[in-house]
Amino acid sequence: MSEAENLGVNDDLDLSWMDQTGPWDTRAEESRHGLTLADIQVGEYGQVPDESDNQTGRPRGAAARSGAYRIGNYAVRTKSEIWLDNACFLYEEALQRQWSSATDVPWHTIEPLPDDIEQAQCQMATFLTEVEFVAGDVPARWVSQTTPDFFEARQLLTAQVMDESRHMDVFRKRAMANGGGLMGATGATSGFVGSIDLSRDFTEMSARLHISGEGAVLTIFRMGELMAYNDAEKAMYRLCAQDEARHVAYGVMHMRYMAETAPERHEEINCYLDEAEAGILSGSANPAGQAPITSEPLAILLGGGVAKFDEGFKKLVALRRRQIQEYKKRVVSAGFGARFENGRSRINEILEQAAA
Numbered sequence: 317m318s319e320a321e322n323l324g325v326n327d328d329l330d331l332s333w334m335d336q337t338g339p340w341d342t343r344a345e346e347s348r349h350g351l352t353l354a355d356i357q358v359g360e361y362g363q364v365p366d367e368s369d370n371q372t373g374r375p376r377g378a379a380a381r382s383g384a385y386r387i388g389n390y391a392v393r394t395k396s397e398i399w400l401d402n403a404c405f406l407y408e409e410a411l412q413r414q415w416s417s418a419t420d421v422p423w424h425t426i427e428p429l430p431d432d433i434e435q436a437q438c439q440m441a442t443f444l445t446e447v448e449f450v451a452g453d454v455p456a457r458w459v460s461q462t463t464p465d466f467f468e469a470r471q472l473l474t475a476q477v478m479d480e481s482r483h484m485d486v487f488r489k490r491a492m493a494n495g496g497g498l499m500g501a502t503g504a505t506s507g508f509v510g511s512i513d514l515s516r517d518f519t520e521m522s523a524r525l526h527i528s529g530e531g532a533v534l535t536i537f538r539m540g541e542l543m544a545y546n547d548a549e550k551a552m553y554r555l556c557a558q559d560e561a562r563h564v565a566y567g568v569m570h571m572r573y574m575a576e577t578a579p580e581r582h583e584e585i586n587c588y589l590d591e592a593e594a595g596i597l598s599g600s601a602n603p604a605g606q607a608p609i610t611s612e613p614l615a616i617l618l619g620g621g622v623a624k625f626d627e628g629f630k631k632l633v634a635l636r637r638r639q640i641q642e643y644k645k646r647v648v649s650a651g652f653g654a655r656f657e658n659g660r661s662r663i664n665e666i667l668e669q670a671a672a
Contacts, residue, residue, distance in 0.1 A: 336379040353468060354404040368393045368465040376465045391517075392462040396578040398518045400569035403468040406562055410475035415555050417486035425547040426494050432622045433545060436613035438496035440543075441487040443610050446502060447533060448487065451563070452480030454513050454525060462518075472566060479559040486552055493548070502609045519574055519581070520588055526567020527646055528592035534560040535639040536614075542631065543617035568650045575651035586655060589647060593661060596643060640667060 344356040356362075361377040370376075370393075372384040392398050400406075429437070455473045462470045491498050512529060515521035537560055540553020574581060611632060612625075618635070619628020644656060644663050655661045 336381070338377040338379060349408065352404065352408045353471070354408070357404065364395060364399070364468075365465055366395045368395075368463040370463050370465050373464055376467060388460070388463075390461055390463040392458065392466065395466065396574055398458075398462055398466055398469045398570065399573050399577075400469065400472075400566060401573060402565075402569055403472050406565060406569075407468065407472045407475055410472065410479065410559075410562060413558055414478075415482070417482055417489060417552075420555065421486065421489075421551045422547050423489070423493055426549075427546065429494065429545055430621060432616055433620075434494060434496045435499065436616040437494075437543075437545070437549070438491045439499040439502075439609065439613040440617065441491040442499045443502045443613075444487040444533070445484050445491070445498075447529075448480045448483040450512060451525065451530060451533075452477045452484065454515075454521060455480075457513075458518050458521065469570075476563050476566070479563070483556050483559065486556065490549065490552060500609060502607070519570070519585065522567045522570050523585060523588035524592060526564055527571065527589075527650070528596065528643065530560055530563050530567070531643055531646055532596070532639045534564055535635065535642055539635055539638075543614070564646065568646050571650035571652070582652075586652065586660065589652060589655065590660070593643075593663060596640065597662060597666060637667065 339360045342359045342361060344351065344358050347355050364376070368390075371386040371388060371390055372381075373387045374380060374384070428434075456477045459470050459473050459477070462473075464470070488498070512521060512524045515524060534557060537553050537557035540557065541550055544550040544553060571585065574585065614635070615625055615628035615632045616622055617628065618631040619625055640663060644667070647653060648656070656664055
C-alpha cells in the first residue's frame with residue numbers, strides 16, 4: 317500500500333519522499349545559549365564519518381537520493397584533514413561576537429595627528445589590509461572543497477572569511493579617516509604570506525596561515541593599545557584581536573586533532589613548521605621583521621614619532637620576542653612541542669639570545 321493510501325488521500329500524490337527521511341523523532345533541545353550548533357548534534361545527526369563519499373551536497377544525516385549527480389569536487393573528504401573538536405563552540409562565538417566597522421568603532425574620536433604618526437598609521441593600515449585579504453581569500457577556497465559531512469568546520473571557515481572581510485574594510489577606513497590615505501603596497505601578498513595560497517592541502521595551509529601568519533598579526537592586535545592614539549584605533553585593534561584569536565584557535569585545535577588521529581603525518585607537519593620558523597626568524601613572515609616598510613612605521617607608532625624612533629624600536633624588539641614566544645606556545649598546545657626539546661627548532665636559541 318502506498319503512503320498516499322495509508323493517509324487516505326488522493327492516489328495522484330506521490331509522497332514517497334516521506335519514506336526517505338533521516339532518523340525520525342529526533343528532538344534537539346535548546347540550551348541556555350539558545351539552540352546552538354552543538355545542541356543539534358544528537359543521535360545519528362551528530363556522528364561525523366572518518367571518511368566521506370558524499371559528493372552530491374547531501375546534508376549529513378539526510379537520506380541519499382539515487383541517481384543524484386555530483387555537484388562538488390570535494391577534495392577534503394577525510395575527517396582528520398580539517399576537523400577540530402571545538403568547531404561548534406568557535407562558530408557560535410563568531411556569530412555572537414560579530415561587530416560593525418561602521419558603527420562599533422568611534423570614528424568621531426579621531427583628531428588630527430602629527431604627519432609622521434598619521435603616515436605610520438596609514439602605512440600599517442595599508443599593510444594590514446593586504447594581510448587580511450590573504451587571510452580571507454585563502455580559507456574561502458577551502459570552503460568549497462570540503463564535503464558537507466564536515467559542515468561544522470566549513471561553517472567556521474565561512475565565519476572567518478566574514479571576519480577577515482571586516483578587517484580589510486576597517487583598516488582601509490582608518491587609512492581614509494584622518495586626511496592620510498593608503499600608503500605604499502608592502503608586498504605582503506608575495507613571499508611567505510603569499511605562499512599560503514600554494515598549499516596543497518588544508519593542514520599545510522592552516523599551519524602557514526593560522527599558526528604562523530595570523531598568530532604574528534594577533535600579537536600586533538593585542539598590543540594595539542600601545543600604538544593607538546585615539547579610542548577609534550583602540551577599538552579597532554581590540555575588536556580585530558578577538559576575531560584573530562578565534563582563527564588562531566582553529567589552527568591550534570585542528571593541528572592537535574591531526575596529531576592525535578593521524579600520527580603518520582607528524583613529520584610532514586614538522587616540515588611545515590620548519591618552513592614557518594625559517595620565515596619567522598628571517599623576518600620575511602613577520603610584520604615586525606626586517607622590512608623597513610613595516611618595521612619603521614611600527615617603531616614610530618610605538619615610540620611616539622620619528623624623533624623617538626629608538627625608544628619605539630626597543631618596544632618593537634619586545635613585540636617581536638613576544639610573537640616568537642606566543643608562536644612556541646601555540647605549537648606546544650597543538651602537540652608538537654617536542655621539536656623545541658630535540659634540537660629541531662631554533663626558537664629556544666633565539667629566545668635565549670633575546671633575553672641575554
